[in-house]
Amino acid sequence: MSTVKLPLRKLRRTRAADALEMHTIHVGAATEHAVRVGRLSPKQVKYEISIHAEVCRDRAHPNIIRLLNYGEDPVWYWLALELAEGGDLFDKIEADEGVPEEVAHFYFKQLMNAVAWCHSKGVAHRDIKPENMLLSADGNLKLADFGLATTYLDIRSGMTKLCSTVCGSPPYIAPEIVDTGNANLRRKRGKEVSERAGYKPDVTDLWSCAIVLFVLLVGNTPWDSPVPQTSPEYTEFLATNGRPNDELWDTVPNDALSLIRGMLRVDPGERFSLNQIKTHPWFLKPNKYMSDKGTSLDSVALATTMMERLRIDMENPDFSQKRSNTITQAEYDSQPWIQAFPNTQPETPATDAAFDWEEPSAATDIFRHPPASQPTTAMDRNNAAAFTDAARHLLDTDISLSQFSASQALPLTLTQAARRFGDIAPAHGLTRFYSAVPLPQLISTLRSGLLALGVAAIDRKADSAEFAGATSKHVLFVKGTDTRRQQMAGNVVIESLGVNTGLAEVRLVRSKADPLEWRRLFKRLVVHVRDVVFVPNEGGGGGWSQI
Structure with missing residues (x-):
């Protein structure tokens, strides 16, 4: 495969924190694919490449990620993989x-x-x-x-x-x-x-x-x-x-x-x-x-x-698992066979990579990049109508809000216009919610909620101004043990949607964890901090309500 050697144009999360979208240019066509990063030995990388290449030899199977290319420089080995857009x-x-x-x-x-x-x-x-x-x-x-x-x-x-x-x-x-x-x-x-x-x-x-x-x-x-x-x-x-x-x-x-x-x-x-x-x-x-x-x-x-x-049953403050652990973490870790396990998912160290591979929902782009006709004066920013319009826009465009609704039906504005799988089931993570609580109070509430759930939360980056001061972001690095006594880690990203909306988005971004266990943590956290979570108002004509 002939490839023009260019630097990465754009990186974004595509799965956990060890596969990123990489834009590069092949001779004759521009394509998108993914590149894995993580700490693996050269021997491990070369063996993985040889195995994956053997699986993809002759022709690709439709249910297996294709290995498109691979290479190395003095510092990195890289694997260019088919992008899993779903x-x-x-x-x-x-x-x-x-x-x-x-x-x-x-x-x-x-x-x-x-x-x-x-x-x-x-x-x-x-x-x-x-x-x-x-x-x-x-x-x-x-x-x-x-x-x-x-x-x-x-x-x-x-x-x-x-x-x-x-x-x-x-x-x-x-x-x-x-x-x-x-x-x-x-x-x-x-x-x-x-x-x-x-x-x-x-x-x-x-x-x-x-x-x-x-x-x-x-x-x-x-x-x-x-x-x-x-x-x-x-x-x-x-x-x-x-x-x-x-x-x-x-x-x-x-x-x-x-x-x-x-x-x-x-x-x-x-x-x-x-x-x-x-x-x-x-x-x-x-x-x-x-x-x-x-x-x-x-x-x-x-x-x-x-x-x-x-x-998510927001009315159930005692959300818990059907099972509880019957032995302690120390007892589990002491089993000799546990010590023999290699790290099955190479985790990008925090010091080597940016923390937020999860992109904000596309539904919030209008708030980060407001059109020229959108009100921007101080009076407009405090106007309740502007807040209502922002909430209604998200309700009509962000499928993740449906998980807070008591109704099983999805918004007609989304299902009627859908043409592909991704129009309904987005590629971005669904472990996210919105809040109208000021960022300092929201961050404090989230930190307390995580601590109550036995999850450590450490400040990673605070109040990073973006978009000419219109947006601020705060990130909590979280690490703990899931209900199956497996290690999990990730980030809680709290980001304002703009001073003219009064809304913030909270995203739980998985780095190293079982997806269902991460989902479980998200549900428990949402119920625990439900007083700061916005949910669709079932009887309010498409509006929102704060629990």
Whole structure:
């Protein structure tokens, strides 16, 4: 590929904080794609490039992010990837609710098609989880991040190999990965004399796919890790032969449950094969959202169905999870197999990169760049009418506000004009809200709310004036542990929409966290600070109300 070497023109967040949009110029055409950044060793980067290139060799698969180009300079290695214009799949799925069965069926089929393609190339992904599932502009799934992938099969000879690396994310990994790690630790310490243990990485991929299907249907993982010592849910799953009394399992449709149980058989030799999965009755049933080619048939309807599920019960001050941790963080961290896990998502250090990769909603651009005819005098800035107009504009244009509405229906102003998936389900994060409280009070309230939820909040950058003094921004860096005892980190960005509106936007920008856990944190915070949150006024003719 012939490329003109130019500096990056624009960077913006496309997924978490380790994939950014990069504008460059190829000979003959201007294109957009993504570039990953993060702290990885040269050996890791080169191996990831070779694996990803092998998966994309000959032709690209529609459900796998394409590797477009790669290179290096004296400081950086870089990977130019296909831009997932639809954003993150799991940013659009409600925690503890999931999606309707037909939507789960649509994305599960696309995931299995992507995994089958990888396996046909002799490659196992080994890190299948929500963070690595992105969307195209039409809402089709794109499997991403081959940082932990490995080759396990020589296509020409048919020879396979076992893996011994303990990797993945604990809620999604197969139990034999943990067993392998424990066995090799005992062998290393001289407590056992045996051959090095290993697992079949393609078979562990299928276990992870089953957990993803469960999460799609339920909005939660069935357990924190497949380890009886740390997970009572997994212990019960083993004791009941896959028929636990946990209420989450009761919400899974029977046909899908049959498939999940087959894919979650603890003995790898008895686990459903790829062929058994793809010939299962639930997998084979028709899907109204899917074309004969396996792509989205009606992306607007698909997006509408997903977005209608996103709801926050603002009247419930005791919002909490269906499960609570049964062991302490220290007890969890003390497990020997935990120490063997590599960092599965390279996190851009705070000192190396700007903090806010999440762009403000497009609906707020009018406030940051007001037209010449918009009032700008001090009197107008304090005018209640100007505030009302600003609120009405956001209500008509920002889909994220629908999650605060008691009504399931989305605004007609958006659905009637929609032509593509992204017109309904935006690429930007939906963990955001608006407030009319002065910034100092808003910042103080947010900081107190995060502290009450057990999340540390540290000032990163305060009161940065932009747009000729019309906008100010404050950022809180947040870090803590989620409900599954996994580390999470990100930023809370508080930004004024302009002195003539009296409104501020609050965005929770995920840096390193499970998307559903980040969504869960957002919902808990919103309910905790509901007194400063603006929500649509159901009976006020399209106006707003402060709770």
